[in-house]
Amino acid sequence: MKALLLLVIFTLLSSLGDGSVGSIISSSLFDQMLKHRNDAACPGKGFYTYTAFIAATNSFSGFGTTGDDATKKREIAAFLAQTSHETTGGWPTAPDGPYAWGYCFISERNPPKDYCVANSQWPCAAGKKYYGRGPIQISYNYNYGPAGKAIGSDLLKNPDLVATDATISFKTALWFWMTPQSPMPSCHDVITGRWTPSNADRAAGRLTGYGVTTNIINGGLECGNGSDARVADRIGFYKRYCDLLGVSYGDNLDCYNPRPFTSTAAHVDPGRQTSSQYSHSGKLGKTPCDADPCRNGRHFKHSTLSYSTQSKLKLRRDRVGKSPSRSRPICRSPTTEKQATH
Template identity: 70%
Template sequence: MGGLYGLVVILLWTVSVRGQDVGSVISKSMFEDFLKHRNDDICPAKGFYTYEAFIDAAKSFGAFGTSGDPDTQKREVAAFFAQTSHETTGGGPSLPDGPYAWGYCFKEEQNPTDYCVADPEWPCVPNKNYHGRGPIQISYNYNYGPAGKAIDYDLLGNPDLVASDPTVSFKTALWFWMTPQSLKPSSHDVITGVWKPSEADSAAGRVPGYGVVTNIINGIECGKGSNSGGEGRIGFYKRYCSILGISPGENLDCYNQKPFGA
């Protein structure tokens, strides 16, 4: 009986792990606490970003928030929401609960410009604008094209879908998060410890930690010493790690890192 019992326990554990999704890491109440002011009247994205849309989108990226030990899973969720909250923030130090409670206030870039560049694989569609939209503020035709292909939507032809369908919006952010970009590793591989720095990375100061994620998302903030952009990303991250009950880890900034490709 002991052998059979042990086999049953193993099978049940396997089923449990395989059936796990990010909803076991971040509950709806935590999501609401993360983004507590996103539905305030002053936020243009009021009513757009929902927990249900996030969970639905995450089902297309099964490794997100489910890789590694429990602390690693939580750290990835905190890092993702920290970076995307900074990209969409509507807060300031004088607003209720401080600046790091105001993520996801915007769903489109303010004062957008034309982000169409020549690209034979992902050519711009006439009269379409590829400015920043969604949690990661995805921009440029060369991102809209492959993101759309990955999630099975024509985002080159209909980029506005990223600002009108919340599930699609989250999917584009998760696609960017999970996918290596040119010379850059994926943010997912960095925050889960899969990425190991090469000799060139080490020489450029790129060491494992949240700082490299910032370097991936917006490397122009890196290698310039302390700056408001980096401080904001770290501020969100520390707040979310605190809500999830984990430490943020080491190497949180990219102040002394060269951008990828530099």
């Protein structure tokens, strides 16, 4: 117990140094941003702690520490906004508004299968399931494998760590955030201005700004089709967090018109229906990770939880439509370089 207390104190003190994420977002501000994450109605109550968040960010050099103060704040706001959308329990008339209910959920509810596909590099462990878990809802063995390798945990053998160890859970989301997959840049490079759009990107309307991070995460479903409530929800979280951090939003917040990266991505089997911008690299085999019919965002079933304030309310996971955007799994190439530092 004493050792754990010392670890917590060390983590908090180490975060207060100049240039760290902890010097930008305090524990009290974190609680204000994710105001209802510990509500009694949230399945994730008590899981997503500030200490775990700071410990995870300290393992990824560059996150929240790149650029000037405004850039650092925007990256933290963008990361928490995108992951809040993926884990939200909010609804339009929720107390304090829908954007105060991020980080309510931990795991995919009622997963229809084990998300195990044949892969020689990242083979499934017997009896293990790789459904969506954590802030970014990482899914499939070929994502758990490289994510685990990058953060120093064997997530193929122990995928439940993403739902039981908050630091590991945050680290998987940060791994996704920091790792590029051609032709897509990383969310980190986009939001910090380190990504320069190519001529093809410009022709497709993909310009530097928060909207490209949405395109990276779920562009195949949400981008290039005009106004979309899911995109608006992501922007709502982002604006709220930017306001709390005292930073401007930047340009190009939505992806209503820019085309998804799918249109330029390679290695997608043209004979199968895809619903997301992600695809396997050639080293992963011939089947695109998003060719699975469950990737069209209609299999993710959430229960409706009762919530009581002065009147009876409903905590609704499907706040912007019939199903959440993270009803399809995260796809990420397992060939990327290790991002974490230890």
